[in-house]
Amino acid sequence: MAKKKQIELTIEEKLQNALVSKEEQPYKIPNNWCWTYFKDIFYIENGYAFKKIDYKKEGIPLVRISNIENGIVNINECIYVNKLEKNEEKYVIEKGDLLIALSGATTGKNGVYYLDEIAYLNQRIGNIKIKNKEKVLNEYRNYYIALKNEDILNLAYGGAQPNISPKVIEFISIPLPxxxxxxxxxxxxxxxxxxxxxxxxxxxxxxxxxxxxxxxxxxxxxxxxxxxxxxxxxxxxxxxxxxxxxx
CATH class of the missing domain: 4.10.270 (Myosin, subunit A)
Known part of the structure; x- marks a missing residue:
């Protein structure tokens, strides 16, 4: 017996399946909006575990948590590394990317990378990517994640050295117009x-x-x-x- 052909869902149908149940919706939103989960419209790319021995005085800028300042990524005092040979695309930061600290006292702080030159993503930082740019604007993502900064820190665990898993962030609910x-x-x-x-x-x-x-x-x-x-x-x-x- 032949296998049934898998039915490809439309973007609208996928989004419908990702809706937050009425009981879990934080507050009322306009009728033409919907509540969805972070994981259904975003994903987080984790950074690479560069070692101190990899640090150079020139090369490709390496973004660390300390480079995220006041909503932007500042590489004026960054360190540099050589080009990666494997899986480089996973760790490349491009103009418009939104980075978030995943550990430390500033867990949850986030900033936009506005530079034209590429940089590499260090460990303990996440790069929040949009799954479908036809449904979500970069700027809308940026402002909403900035709003959730403190909530993300409150979700972190670890006492003196807070940490948060991308899996925890995935279930943050987001109002989507x-x-x-x-x-x-x-x-x-x-x-x-x-x-x-x-x-x-x-x-x-x-x-x-x-x-x-x-x-x-x-x-x-x-x-x-x-x-x-x-x-x-x-x-x-x-x-x-x-x-x-x-x-």
């Missing part, structure tokens, strides 16, 4: 973030001016400028009133 709405969400986030950055800049400038004004007031206080009017109103003879003494 249609692709066009994802783009609108990303645009709105970036617009609001730009306003926050501008507000922060204005506040920092104001604080800097505030500190300068404080010092100017103190200078005037101890040079007699603040009490000029008082001395005139009270007929104070400044020549006889002020005396220099040693502390």
């Amino acid at each position: 249609p692709i066009k709405e994802q783009q609108r969400i990303v645009n709105r986030i970036e617009s609001l973030f730009a306003k926050l950055d501008r507000a922060k800049e204005l506040i920092e400038n104001t604080l800097a001016q505030f500190e300068q004004n404080k010092m100017a007031i103190l200078h005037k206080a101890f040079t007699g400028e603040l009490t000029v009017k008082w001395r005139k109103e009270n007929n104070i003879n400044e020549k006889n009133f002020f005396n220099k003494v040693k502390l």
Whole structure:
């Protein structure tokens, strides 16, 4: 008897099978969105266990946990390694990739790699890849994983040296809007973030001016400028009133 031909599911059917049950949905979302699991739209590529003996002063940049800073990957002070001969593609980081720390006190911190040159992925870091880019935008992924940073750290185990397995992250639930709405969400986030950055800049400038004004007031206080009017109103003879003494 001939085997039944395997039926290939459409993307929509696969996504339908990946939905989070109503009982497990964290909160209500718009009707045209759906709850799905991390594992059904993303996968994590683990880094390579480079040894210190492999470190070089030049070559291909090696991204370690310390290179993930404030939502981006910074390789200004990275180390380098030679080109790998086997399974190189698994450990290559490309522009737009999202990396996440899988161990240490900063487990869960993540950052986007924005550089054109390739780099290699070190161990204890995961590269979060999108399974189907027709369904999920890079930027939507980036912002949602940034939101879950603290939750991922809370899921980690190991006490003083937290660790998290990609298998644990796989079952994080994710609200998934249609692709066009994802783009609108990303645009709105970036617009609001730009306003926050501008507000922060204005506040920092104001604080800097505030500190300068404080010092100017103190200078005037101890040079007699603040009490000029008082001395005139009270007929104070400044020549006889002020005396220099040693502390």
